[in-house]
Amino acid sequence: MSIQIDKNKCIACQKCSNICPGNLIRIDQDQKAFIKCPQDCWGCTACLKECPSGAIKYFLGADIGGRGGSLFTQDHPNHIDWHFITKDSKNHKIQTKKDESNKY
Amino acid sequence: MKFDVKTLETDALVIGGGTAGCFSALTIAEHSSLKVLIADKGHIKRSGCLAAGVNALNAYIGKGETPESFVEYVKRDSENVIREDLVYSIAKGLNDAAEKLEQLGLPFLKDESGSYVQRGKRSIKINGENIKPILAEALRKHENVSVLNYVNITEYLKKDGTVIGAAGFSLRENVFYIIYAKKVICATGGASGIYKPNNPTFSRHKMWYSPFNTGAGYAMGIRAGAEMTSFEMRFIALRCKDTIAPTGTIAQGIKAEQVNAKGEEYVSKYGKPTTYMRLYATVMENLKGNGPCFLKTEGISEETEKELFKAYLNMAPAQTLKWIERNIGPSKENVEIEGTEPYIVGGHTASGYWIDADRKTTLKNLYAVGDAAGGSPKKYVTGCLVEGEIAALSIIHETDDSKVSKLDSNEEKHLIQHVLHFFDNTDIKYSPPEIEQAMQKVMDEYAGGITTGYMYNKTKLKMAAVRIDELLKIAEDTKVHSLDDLLNLHETIDRLHVAKVLIQHLEARKETRWKCYQENCDYPNKDDENWLKYVNSVYKDGRVQIILRDLVGRDSRYEHTN
Numbered sequence: 079m080s081i082q083i084d085k086n087k088c089i090a091c092q093k094c095s096n097i098c099p100g101n102l103i104r105i106d107q108d109q110k111a112f113i114k115c116p117q118d119c120w121g122c123t124a125c126l127k128e129c130p131s132g133a134i135k136y137f138l139g140a141d142i143g144g145r146g147g148s149l150f151t152q153d154h155p156n157h158i159d160w161h162f163i164t165k166d167s168k169n170h171k172i173q174t175k176k177d178e179s180n181k182y
Numbered sequence: 183m184k185f186d187v188k189t190l191e192t193d194a195l196v197i198g199g200g201t202a203g204c205f206s207a208l209t210i211a212e213h214s215s216l217k218v219l220i221a222d223k224g225h226i227k228r229s230g231c232l233a234a235g236v237n238a239l240n241a242y243i244g245k246g247e248t249p250e251s252f253v254e255y256v257k258r259d260s261e262n263v264i265r266e267d268l269v270y271s272i273a274k275g276l277n278d279a280a281e282k283l284e285q286l287g288l289p290f291l292k293d294e295s296g297s298y299v300q301r302g303k304r305s306i307k308i309n310g311e312n313i314k315p316i317l318a319e320a321l322r323k324h325e326n327v328s329v330l331n332y333v334n335i336t337e338y339l340k341k342d343g344t345v346i347g348a349a350g351f352s353l354r355e356n357v358f359y360i361i362y363a364k365k366v367i368c369a370t371g372g373a374s375g376i377y378k379p380n381n382p383t384f385s386r387h388k389m390w391y392s393p394f395n396t397g398a399g400y401a402m403g404i405r406a407g408a409e410m411t412s413f414e415m416r417f418i419a420l421r422c423k424d425t426i427a428p429t430g431t432i433a434q435g436i437k438a439e440q441v442n443a444k445g446e447e448y449v450s451k452y453g454k455p456t457t458y459m460r461l462y463a464t465v466m467e468n469l470k471g472n473g474p475c476f477l478k479t480e481g482i483s484e485e486t487e488k489e490l491f492k493a494y495l496n497m498a499p500a501q502t503l504k505w506i507e508r509n510i511g512p513s514k515e516n517v518e519i520e521g522t523e524p525y526i527v528g529g530h531t532a533s534g535y536w537i538d539a540d541r542k543t544t545l546k547n548l549y550a551v552g553d554a555a556g557g558s559p560k561k562y563v564t565g566c567l568v569e570g571e572i573a574a575l576s577i578i579h580e581t582d583d584s585k586v587s588k589l590d591s592n593e594e595k596h597l598i599q600h601v602l603h604f605f606d607n608t609d610i611k612y613s614p615p616e617i618e619q620a621m622q623k624v625m626d627e628y629a630g631g632i633t634t635g636y637m638y639n640k641t642k643l644k645m646a647a648v649r650i651d652e653l654l655k656i657a658e659d660t661k662v663h664s665l666d667d668l669l670n671l672h673e674t675i676d677r678l679h680v681a682k683v684l685i686q687h688l689e690a691r692k693e694t695r696w697k698c699y700q701e702n703c704d705y706p707n708k709d710d711e712n713w714l715k716y717v718n719s720v721y722k723d724g725r726v727q728i729i730l731r732d733l734v735g736r737d738s739r740y741e742h743t744n
Contacts, residue, residue: 079251079385079388079425079499080385081184089220096225097225097227098224098225098228099224099225099228099229099230099233099392099394100387100393101223101224101332101353101354101392101669102222112466114666116384117383117384117385117387118386118387118393119385119387120233120234120387120388120389120392120393120394121234121387121388121499121500122228122233122234123234124227124228124233124234124259131256136499136500136503137503138385138425138500138503138504138507139381139383139384139388140384141379141383141384141385142380142385142388142424142425142500142504143379143424143425143504143508144506144507145508146507147503147506147507148503149499158311158504160495160499162503162506162507164506164507164509165507166533169590170506171512172491172492172495172502174213174309174311174492174495174496175309176289176309176311177289177309178289178309179289179290179291179299179307179308179309179434180237180238180291180307180308180309180310180492180493180496181291181307181429181435181489181492181493182301182431182432182434182435182436182489182490182493
């Protein structure tokens, strides 16, 4: 499990680099973000939620059952949209409201 | 490599801006004009255990419960070896801490009468995804709080046996920090990465506890001669297999029982279902060939499944991604469970600094809170807040206008050299991650890791101790080339110091008090006659000295006397 950062979508805002609790996201010569050591990622998704352009995708490593799908988020003032893309390109969206408690 | 040296001064220094650290700082800021500085090796908005969030508040005095019944529960669940005085002081503040979180903006589920909806006797339902941003935002409003993000603290400053601050280095620029403080709070969390993890290859950091909690606070205390307690009461979590996502959401939230491969409920075969017994039963079922073990979720409604998807997104998104990309959710397939590697963590079990009623450690002017503080299992999020508050109020009470002592310039130079000398080393045979993996392997095989079903004996521990000392020597001589290397090597050395102390604690308790957590095969039974005691230790002159202490009762007010 880790993240991948799409250089073409990255808008060089550096928000992800300034939030990662493991100090893992760095900035390259083009001011774009990259993850220094993908296997050191905890999978907390802090960077996904900061990213304004949906450039960061979260995925499960093959060693923990990953099937090539991924997840990115869009953070809104009152909710988060979680976008899942499976390997056969089926999209699935779940919305979590920030002011709504878990039911379980 | 050249470093600029920045010298700072503050009233209170909080090392670690996780939940306990942030709340300590917030309490000081709200109730005094003392200057507070938080140093964090990440960014406080998402650092610490709760980076992804938390799915419930699991320490709360629910309807029909009392602080006294909470202490009894923790005592029972921990086989009587807890600091009842500390647990009681936490229990009395839990509900106020929950209310404070609500005031700060955390969403709670409430019933028609406005009461919090309970998930269990001592657990309430929330949306904890945003808990760290909420705490960070609350701190931003206080002018007397300043924050150093991406600064790794490595050593306490000590003068005449008193802690007078701490030192460390920036992870982003070549700056060395020397921070003088009248009072220091250690809130660095516990230690992960001591043992080989469940997923040792690509997903090596997909673990229960934060992989960035490296035991730095314990190690600094060990090196400075602070007394530590109960390291042998390790914590091992029972989790969803591979994703290492929480099981409580399902086990408590929808009351799913644990079943083996034959579909039989198995925990009751092993005894009362304490936290460690549910884990032990799972380990044993697997050893007997009755695994894999599951949480029985098949047949839950589609609506429940949808709510579970959301609940996991608010804490452990990997689990929801797994369900969705496989297109098989918990309504169609039971959720497989497994035990994690062992951790040292004072918020769940009792490992950590030996503290008094005010959360003072045995080193003058040093406090410990949250996962760094020992003696009180099951404090969880709200307990960490209460502990932060207790320490903060003591600091406000005891801080006066006197000047902070300082090191002389030679002592400062020596300290800087001590932390940075790894750049001058020449040994490049092993990298810091290789040394760390070597430690994880030896701890796994010889000090009760997953491989041996968490069991160990004296002969194995002796072999582990020899290898840990060898690795410490290798680490001390290893060359680093960058700030990343320097951090990795310091983290590895910190973990090795924790491992060294842990091995001696495991050896010292000559009984088996908690299956899996502390299972000494030379002494397979619980021995109440001789071992209703705390195993404590002090590291001195390169040796771990074990101290056995008598249990402290609920109504005592414990102070350090000897």
